Amino acid sequence: MKNEAFSRFSFLTRLPMSVIAQQEIELREKVDKGIALPLMEDFYTIQGEGAFSGQAAYFVRLAGCDVGCVWCDVKESWDADQHPVIDISEICRRVAASGSRIVVITGGEPLMYNLEPLTAKLKTLGVRIHIETSAAHPLSGQLDWICFSPKKFKAPLEEVYNLAHELKVVVFNASDLKWAETHAAKINPDCKLLLQPEWSKEKGMLPLIIDYVKENPKWQISLQTHKYMDIP
Numbered sequence: 001m002k003n004e005a006f007s008r009f010s011f012l013t014r015l016p017m018s019v020i021a022q023q024e025i026e027l028r029e030k031v032d033k034g035i036a037l038p039l040m041e042d043f044y045t046i047q048g049e050g051a052f053s054g055q056a057a058y059f060v061r062l063a064g065c066d067v068g069c070v071w072c073d074v075k076e077s078w079d080a081d082q083h084p085v086i087d088i089s090e091i092c093r094r095v096a097a098s099g100s101r102i103v104v105i106t107g108g109e110p111l112m113y114n115l116e117p118l119t120a121k122l123k124t125l126g127v128r129i130h131i132e133t134s135a136a137h138p139l140s141g142q143l144d145w146i147c148f149s150p151k152k153f154k155a156p157l158e159e160v161y162n163l164a165h166e167l168k169v170v171v172f173n174a175s176d177l178k179w180a181e182t183h184a185a186k187i188n189p190d191c192k193l194l195l196q197p198e199w200s201k202e203k204g205m206l207p208l209i210i211d212y213v214k215e216n217p218k219w220q221i222s223l224q225t226h227k228y229m230d231i232p
Helices: 003-008 010-014 017-033 088-098 116-123 175-184 199-215 225-229
Strands: 036-046 056-062 085-087 102-106 128-133 145-148 166-171 192-197 219-221
Touching (some): 017 085, 085 088, 175 192, 192 199
Parallel strands (some): 102 128
Antiparallel strands (some): 036 085
16 A cells, blocks of 8 residues: 555544554554455445346455456546555444345455455354455455456466356457457366456447357356446
8 A cells, every 4th residue: 555545534634744654554554464454335235247146245345456457347446545444343344234145355356455354254254255356366365256257457376277166257359258268278177157248348249248158058148237237
């Protein structure tokens, strides 16, 4: 996190600079340890895409991303300094209050952070923990479902191919279908394979994907149904 991270905490402007510096060091240490995390948003909704589409889930969207997909629909999540750092106990309190049985950790790129403390606390609630990641950073935490969505902008780490439960490839243009196969060739045999049209290109890409899945039935289609339902 950058030195200006504390600009979002108005109370700090009334404190001496030495106190602000110490507060910043302490906050950065908490983030490094994973006991507090930059949180863009969290909400209880319906999972709109992937293998668990249609199921109720609580989303924890962590801020910060160094992958930078040009078609990303949550670019506001990229800069962690623009979002508050929240203690993981508070995140878990919100999850518990929702009554959700599934928690989806997403971003941004959530694996930029140590997720072991957060997931350990979530496990005490008896919830399933899912993650949506590009796998550009090492896996961490106690994860029940790994949705691996590789990106061309930053290569994934090899370890995820043996561990992923779901390979979800976003199709922005026709050549992405061939690119998807390069990942499918490396993934473990129990992993679900999904092709998902990028939202702004859906009208053009979906017919291609439909034909491709009919010819290659090892793949399934994932749609962003939450956008049709107009929910988060």
